[in-house]
Amino acid sequence: MMLKITDLKPQKNDPQRLNVYLDGEFGFGIARAVAPWLKVGDQLSHEKIEELKKADQIERAYKRALHYLSYRSRSKEEVRRNLQKHEVPEAAVEKVLKRLSENGLVDDLAFAQTWVENRAAFHPRSQWAIKAELRQKGVPRKIIEKAVEDVNDHEMAYEVAQNKLRRIENLDRPDFERKLYGYLGRRGFPYNICKETAQRVWSELNEEP
Numbered sequence: 001m002m003l004k005i006t007d008l009k010p011q012k013n014d015p016q017r018l019n020v021y022l023d024g025e026f027g028f029g030i031a032r033a034v035a036p037w038l039k040v041g042d043q044l045s046h047e048k049i050e051e052l053k054k055a056d057q058i059e060r061a062y063k064r065a066l067h068y069l070s071y072r073s074r075s076k077e078e079v080r081r082n083l084q085k086h087e088v089p090e091a092a093v094e095k096v097l098k099r100l101s102e103n104g105l106v107d108d109l110a111f112a113q114t115w116v117e118n119r120a121a122f123h124p125r126s127q128w129a130i131k132a133e134l135r136q137k138g139v140p141r142k143i144i145e146k147a148v149e150d151v152n153d154h155e156m157a158y159e160v161a162q163n164k165l166r167r168i169e170n171l172d173r174p175d176f177e178r179k180l181y182g183y184l185g186r187r188g189f190p191y192n193i194c195k196e197t198a199q200r201v202w203s204e205l206n207e208e209p
Helices: 046-069 076-085 090-102 108-122 127-136 141-147 153-168 173-185 191-205
Strands: 002-010 017-022 025-031 043-045
Touching (some): 046 076, 076 090, 108 127, 108 141
Antiparallel strands (some): 002 017
């Protein structure tokens, strides 16, 4: 059975979407980009209508993903979780992720490298802590290892210590080291690096050889 398109009307809230009327009654909504060829008088089978609805579902999911990515870069898994949260069917999710990847909009290695660079520049953390953050973002282990391979915990710990120094520089050595140990430890640095860094900073502060 074929149904005839009797009207096409832009939606009030989004002129890039059309309401399609079939045999005088509302049939479905669709993005113009999905089927720009639609016109009044066309005949559509039920199979074709379902095909158009599925294509529109993917297009709407893609637009949602673009909106999600507009705030900051995201890992592939973050985009997947966001689409799943909005109950996008898994088949549509996979098509959207493939399209995003092909367009260079989702790239886990680039995301992880940028994350590491931002951490180093603004919020230094240990290699362990950065790995944990990236795992939470769903970045695959091999990509994480590649992204953090140049992270130097000694340098990072020293940078972190400099951020704390002004607030503890007037303490005696035991309190100075205790405060700095805790500060570095909360950022994922192991005990030996906390100790070495505290000794180095204390020596520099007090001009010890």
